[in-house]
Amino acid sequence: MHVPSLLPDELHLGFVGRVMRLNGFTDTASFRKNLLRMLPGAREVSIETIATLAKMPLGRYAYHHSLMPFLHAIRLAHQAQYTHEDVTAWYGNVARLGRLTDEVSLCPGCVAEDEDFWGFTYWRRSHQIPGIDICPKHGSALHRMTRTGALHPPAQFLNKAVAVDSAIVAQARSNEIVRRYQEICLLFLERGSPLPVDQVRAHLINRSTELGLRACEVGKRPVLSDLIEEKAAGPRLWANFPGLEGRAKGKFHHPVDGIMRGSHVAYPAQAYALGLACLFDSAEEALLAMSQPIPKVQGIERASLTGLPSEERTPNDHRLIRATRAFLLGGSLLEVCEQYHVTLAALETMLRGIGMNALGGSAYAM
Numbered sequence: 127m128h129v130p131s132l133l134p135d136e137l138h139l140g141f142v143g144r145v146m147r148l149n150g151f152t153d154t155a156s157f158r159k160n161l162l163r164m165l166p167g168a169r170e171v172s173i174e175t176i177a178t179l180a181k182m183p184l185g186r187y188a189y190h191h192s193l194m195p196f197l198h199a200i201r202l203a204h205q206a207q208y209t210h211e212d213v214t215a216w217y218g219n220v221a222r223l224g225r226l227t228d229e230v231s232l233c234p235g236c237v238a239e240d241e242d243f244w245g246f247t248y249w250r251r252s253h254q255i256p257g258i259d260i261c262p263k264h265g266s267a268l269h270r271m272t273r274t275g276a277l278h279p280p281a282q283f284l285n286k287a288v289a290v291d292s293a294i295v296a297q298a299r300s301n302e303i304v305r306r307y308q309e310i311c312l313l314f315l316e317r318g319s320p321l322p323v324d325q326v327r328a329h330l331i332n333r334s335t336e337l338g339l340r341a342c343e344v345g346k347r348p349v350l351s352d353l354i355e356e357k358a359a360g361p362r363l364w365a366n367f368p369g370l371e372g373r374a375k376g377k378f379h380h381p382v383d384g385i386m387r388g389s390h391v392a393y394p395a396q397a398y399a400l401g402l403a404c405l406f407d408s409a410e411e412a413l414l415a416m417s418q419p420i421p422k423v424q425g426i427e428r429a430s431l432t433g434l435p436s437e438e439r440t441p442n443d444h445r446l447i448r449a450t451r452a453f454l455l456g457g458s459l460l461e462v463c464e465q466y467h468v469t470l471a472a473l474e475t476m477l478r479g480i481g482m483n484a485l486g487g488s489a490y491a492m
């Protein structure tokens with residue numbers, strides 16, 4: 127079987143289509159039959175079979191040609207590396223070839239360029255991210271059609287695929303949060319390994335507190351979803367996060383605000399991308415902040431209970447722990463105390479308790 131070279135950002139399902147066409151297969155059933163005959167031991171045409179055919183390790187193939195790095199951008203710390211099981215579990219069979227919905231998207235600008243440059247056209251993975259409506263390169267509206275279209279050249283659908291709704295495209299072009307969401311999603315796709323969820327959560331809480339937002343369910347301060355609604359209300363936001371529309375102000379909205387809560391389970395990547403787009407001024411700044419390891423404050427909980435006057439212990443212990451982390455992440459002593467509503471004396475006692483000089487400079491295990 128003739129197997130072509132994979133192209134930059136080429137979508138897995140599109141590659142399957144190219145292999146089929148180059149070898150004269152017009153239906154998936156005969157392709158499957160031939161492929162299984164060719165690869166003894168393979169029982170199904172899976173992403174693994176195709177990676178074998180492309181002579182590429184499965185992890186590398188999935189990393190460069192599927193949406194897995196986006197979907198798994200934030201995970202539990204012990205899942206920091208993509209494993210063989212991860213890939214096969216997510217893309218177990220030919221029916222789940224890396225799309226979250228039943229559609230594939232193309233950009234007419236990319237199709238025209240590919241025809242000029244390569245002499246043929248192919249499907250790009252970065253056009254398939256949920257919530258991305260315009261081509262990252264050309265800024266033009268993406269055109270969508272049913273997923274099986276990816277088995278054929280995109281050029282074939284230039285006149286048939288339907289352009290994304292113009293109101294959504296207008297918001298994607300003009301709203302800075304929606305634009306940054308797109309940039310963050312693309313950075314997720316390029317990351318070599320997932321970000322640990324507990325690390326991301328600690329940074330998100332720090333950043334929200336800095337901005338005067340509430341990271342817990344009950345309270346008076348506004349929550350992240352209030353800020354999102356204020357900055358990005360519109361057709362794109364409602365299409366991607368329908369529950370946000372009509373939500374009561376100040377109400378903790380779990381599908382989005384929950385990114386501050388979960389440390390045992392990661393939320394969908396879209397929720398993190400939206401939260402980060404709102405909390406930071408640039409995509410690079412957001413990703414840089416999230417990739418800083420959180421200080422390992424060994425014994426921090428124990429330290430909080432020793433040497434503190436009893437009235438300082440509760441209910442502020444969790445605030446004290448967060449304040450200590452914020453200080454260790456570079457916050458100023460006074461600002462941190464103000465943000466987390468803890469007294470200077472309590473924070474100083476805490477820092478002494480964990481062997482840290484409040485003025486900084488102490489060697490600290492990161």
Ligand SMILES: [Zn+2]
Nearest residue numbers: 233236261264
């Ligand atoms: Zn394009």
